[in-house]
Amino acid sequence: MSTTAGAAPAPRARVGRPRAQGPVADGLAPRDGVLAAAAELFTRHGYGATTTRAIAERAGLRQASMYHYFAGKEDILAALLEGTVRPSLDLARALVAHPSATAEARLWALCRADVALLCGGPHNLGALYLLPEVAAERFAAFHRVRAELKSSYRELLAATDAAAAVPAAELELRADLVFGLIEGVILIRRQDPDPSAPALAVAAADGALRLSGTPEPVLAAAAAQGAALLDTLRAG
Known part of the structure; x- marks a missing residue:
């Protein structure tokens, strides 16, 4: 759809890491927030039933942002186990x-x-x-x-x-x-x-x-x- 003359240009999409709209889970740093969220979800709902999207949402992050800290669900589980x-x-x-x-x-x-x-x-x-x-x-x-x-x-x-x-x-x-x-x-x-x-x-x-x-x-x-x-x- 074309814009009408004189209309303000659409804002450009921001480039860079996507960030959560709200605070990180419980005020933790992003990586720690992911671990805390995963610990809760894995032990409450089960590892298999927990998605990376659910972890990211519980941590207060967009899913894409979570991947800056962990490559996937197995990496999160490994970090929790070693901890x-x-x-x-x-x-x-x-x-x-x-x-x-x-x-x-x-x-x-x-x-x-x-x-x-x-x-x-x-x-x-x-x-x-x-x-x-x-x-x-x-x-x-x-x-x-x-x-x-x-x-x-x-x-x-x-x-x-x-x-x-x-x-x-x-x-x-x-x-x-x-x-x-x-x-x-x-x-x-x-x-x-x-x-x-x-x-x-x-x-x-x-x-x-x-x-x-x-x-x-x-x-x-x-x-x-x-x-x-x-x-x-x-x-x-």
Whole structure:
């Protein structure tokens, strides 16, 4: 359709990144807003049922803008998964190398902190571990980080006094049981979306040391030392 004489020219389309019309989700930076939106939608509606359009809308972004931060839904899921293990792995490395605490105290500290991380957010992201899609090669980095975290558990367990007389095969089994106990809070949270995270973290850490064969008097001392160690590491 032609314009009439004297009419104002149509405004030119703006070139560049498309931006949301409203604020980013919950005032977060755009990338963090996408992750927060995806965490909510994946855990509430399911990964398969969630589209990138729905994630972008929940994050307050246009869909095209979201692709400046993530190539697609798998990249978002990968980032969420790695975010559930990397902080615990960083702590595990520090605890393995810590020279002034018993292995029992360091193992207790790792267990408590790991459970607190898995239960601390508003969404049960650990439940995403159970998705069949996570077996794909795209998530190999997540599996490597998780395997390294499990190896740190095994190393701390092997350094406890109770492990000294345990055959290698049984020690491996105990490590699997301890790691399974910690990640088992994911299933507890599916049944009870709002458990008392601090109480669950302490109970899981105590249970992990019992599985390791640590005697009760040693466990009590390890828990006290482990709690103090966490405070020191966080303050530093």
